[in-house]
């Protein structure tokens with residue numbers, strides 16, 4: 001940068017506030033670069049990409065001490081006019097590479113022209129994502145070959161990238177090399193390249209190449225690979241916008257519903273792990289295809305993928321045998337993050353050169369999905385003590401504040417997702433998702449997914465005629481059990497009372513226990529939806545595991561209370577926090593301090609996709625998280641047994657008591673077992 005001359009016009013950029021004096025005739029893009037102002041450019045100032053658009057401001061600016069006259073910038077030129085005619089440009093905008101400084105001027109850089117723009121998140125707990133992805137597009141003019149100075153096309157491309165963009169080192173694999181020559185010639189020695197450079201790379205790799213200036217946008221997939229579902233967000237790598245989100249069931253379910261049964265499948269069947277690896281990779285390929293079709297893009301435009309998953313899914317995705325994860329000391333093949341090519345994972349639908357980043361795992365039971373939750377929710381930066389519960393087939397729990405974060409996982413099983421429940425089903429149209437039970441009449445009313453009306457409202461029958469009422473999903477069963485407890489249909493030990501004890505014919509005997517009937521369409525061939533004693537038992541086991549895990553972390557931290565609770569997980573978003581607390585899924589806490597973070601693991605994946613600094617950050621943060629192993633901790637069993645009661649046998653729930661009074665009923669007539677006591681006593685011999 002040349003020394004500033006006080007006679008030169010002053011250029012002030014907003015919103016950054018950066019300012020400097022530049023000789024008349026300096027392009028705005030040049031001034032921006034010299035001041036380190038975040039102004040985008042793909043074509044390098046050739047007036048063809050329009051990424052450098054700015055909005056000059058005219059008039060008096062007392063705050064900045066300048067007056068900007070209408071002639072502060074050079075006149076609108078042919079290049080700008082051509083662009084405007086072809087593509088359109090907002091009123092008042094100029095191309096930063098074309099407009100030059102003529103007088104003092106204030107230049108606003110709109111968000112879409114900033115490379116490191118902030119992405120607005122829709123989720124409740126907004127953590128802004130700053131765009132700094134690993135993959136960027138660059139347009140370059142490459143020198144033509146010269147017989148007298150023989151160099152290869154790749155070498156001349158590398159020189160062009162160095163001279164025109166300051167990129168010192170680039171590499172290209174054989175697939176790029178094989179296309180390089182025709183593309184360079186087709187583009188008449190002008191090409192756009194997509195370069196990928198991760199936080200650990202010292203060279204940028206060419207992952208795609210187009211003749212001329214490409215119109216294509218480039219995308220990444222943020223993938224939350226769960227035991228039950230695979231969810232992916234197709235994200236625009238320029239602005240972080242999620243273009244399409246979609247999901248499929250994890251086809252590995254046919255090898256076992258939960259993680260441990262999949263590990264056993266790998267142990268018992270030669271080639272079993274490879275079979276599961278193939279199944280999940282095929283499903284990801286199918287999902288990629290479907291998402292690209294839905295978004296109207298070509299799959300080769302997908303140049304990156306970031307995965308978050310639990311340790312078993314992590315190993316099965318990477319093609320590693322998960323058997324060590326099934327037994328103490330639960331050793332991972334690697335806990336570090338992994339970066340590799342999509343083709344190494346047989347992910348053949350996205351671009352063959354796409355780069356895949358898998359977040360680091362915290363430990364043998366606490367995976368990259370928990371790391372992603374930590375990235376999204378930042379317990380390590382919290383001033384108050386926060387408990388984060390990612391509810392899934394395996395609950396992953398973190399407790400911490402600035403200075404110390406603990407993590408564990410707890411085997412809740414799939415009951416919270418509606419599995420192992422007699423009328424349970426996936427959250428899909430027709431599933432009961434909300435339920436209320438009148439404490440006096442013991443009559444239920446409910447809502448099903450796909451219909452906004454309650455079942456006792458007019459028009460409900462017609463509104464659900466198409467979907468029917470098909471079962472209860474995870475959030476529905478949590479509400480049902482909590483409502484049954486609040487209405488006195490269920491006692492503290494988890495026993496459902498008889499029709500006489502409760503005072504409703506909806507309590508129906510089934511063997512030695514009872515069920516509570518919610519909806520009966522059996523007369524017309526429809527389903528009969530009830531909550532059975534077995535369902536209550538499954539929910540009790542799941543919630544006890546969750547609570548015991550949280551309690552174990554609280555012991556370790558030396559506390560009896562947490563300041564706030566965050567429910568995460570795709571399913572966590574739908575749980576009623578009040579019902580979760582009545583059930584005793586989570587420790588007592590003021591209800592307004594219990595929030596839902598939606599799919600925090602998916603958000604963490606998006607953050608890591610959009611910002612390579614976040615990858616470096618989470619790799620550092622996971623090393624500082626203390627892992628607590630529930631499986632070998634004797635107190636876990638004690639906490640588990642005490643947490644069996646609803647909400648809890650011994651722990652007080654003073655905050656809950658302020659808002660809900662639970663009836664003091666007992667249905668144990670002496671002869672029968674408590675809802676879960678019999679089974680557990682038998683199991684423990």
Ligand code: FES
Pocket residue numbers: 029040041042043044045046047048049050051052053095096097098
């Ligand atoms: S930098 Fe590409 S049009 Fe200005």
